[in-house]
Amino acid sequence: EVQLLESGGGLVQPGGSLRLSCAASGFTFSNYAMSWVRQAPGKGLEWVSAISGSGGTYYADSVKGRFTISRDNSKNTLYLQMNSLRAEDTALYYCAKDPTKSDYYMDVWGKGTTVTVSS
Amino acid sequence: EIVLTQSPATLSVSPGERATLSCRASQSVKNYLAWYQQKPGQAPRLLIYDASNRATGIPARFSGSGSGTDFTLTISSLEPEDFAVYYCQQRYSWPLTFGGGTKVEI
Numbered sequence: 001e002v003q004l005l006e007s008g009g010g011l012v013q014p015g016g017s018l019r020l021s022c023a024a025s026g027f028t029f030s031n032y033a034m035s036w037v038r039q040a041p042g043k044g045l046e047w048v049s050a051i052s053g054s055g056g057t058y059y060a061d062s063v064k065g066r067f068t069i070s071r072d073n074s075k076n077t078l079y080l081q082m083n084s085l086r087a088e089d090t091a092l093y094y095c096a097k098d099p100t101k102s103d104y105y106m107d108v109w110g111k112g113t114t115v116t117v118s119s
Numbered sequence: 120e121i122v123l124t125q126s127p128a129t130l131s132v133s134p135g136e137r138a139t140l141s142c143r144a145s146q147s148v149k150n151y152l153a154w155y156q157q158k159p160g161q162a163p164r165l166l167i168y169d170a171s172n173r174a175t176g177i178p179a180r181f182s183g184s185g186s187g188t189d190f191t192l193t194i195s196s197l198e199p200e201d202f203a204v205y206y207c208q209q210r211y212s213w214p215l216t217f218g219g220g221t222k223v224e225i
Contacts, residue, residue, distance in 0.1 A: 045163065045206050047215040060214045094162055104210040105153045107174060109162035
């Protein structure tokens with residue numbers, strides 16, 4: 001069974017940092033692009049970042065320069081390093097798998113990890 | 120950035136009725152558009168990709184159509200489990216973007 005399990009969320013002060021992780025299982029992780037998508041409380045979905053199987057990276061303008069996506073294919077794990085966090089980064093963060101090598105849709109989602117930025 | 124505008128924001132329908140949801144793009148996305156369903160407290164689920172292809176395991180009552188800037192998700196006969204929020208997403212250009220969602224309610 002294909003599964004994604006996010007971790008690393010929590011409460012952080014404005015200007016602080018967090019690193020989110022997403023452990024993948026049930027598929028050949030290195031063959032698929034992966035994305036991070038967030039959802040602020042009571043709001044819609046917002047794409048944050050994506051990474052191809054070979055490591056090419058893409059970012060939303062709202063996080064460019066502050067967030068870094070990476071992957072460790074040997075550990076089947078996706079990461080999101082979040083620096084200079086702002087109140088508006090408060091959200092549930094999902095990792096999601098691409099249905100193919102690089103379609104950049106999302107066919108499998110984790111349950112999410114919550115990030116709260118507050119003093 | 121390509122803006123996706125979904126309408127209506129809320130659609131009130133009854134079980135067994137047909138639901139038609141719209142997604143309009145600010146510029147052409149060809150057919151590179153997906154639809155997702157999200158129920159309260161759950162992660163989104165991929166329904167349709169490339170405008171008209173059903174994802175694995177999605178019932179035939181869900182269908183997608185359109186190309187360019189205008190897209191439609193149709194639920195032919197609503198089941199109780201279909202009441203949810205639906206989002207469209209384009210992958211034609213970076214950054215990827217989602218629409219604001221349509222809530223389908225009783």
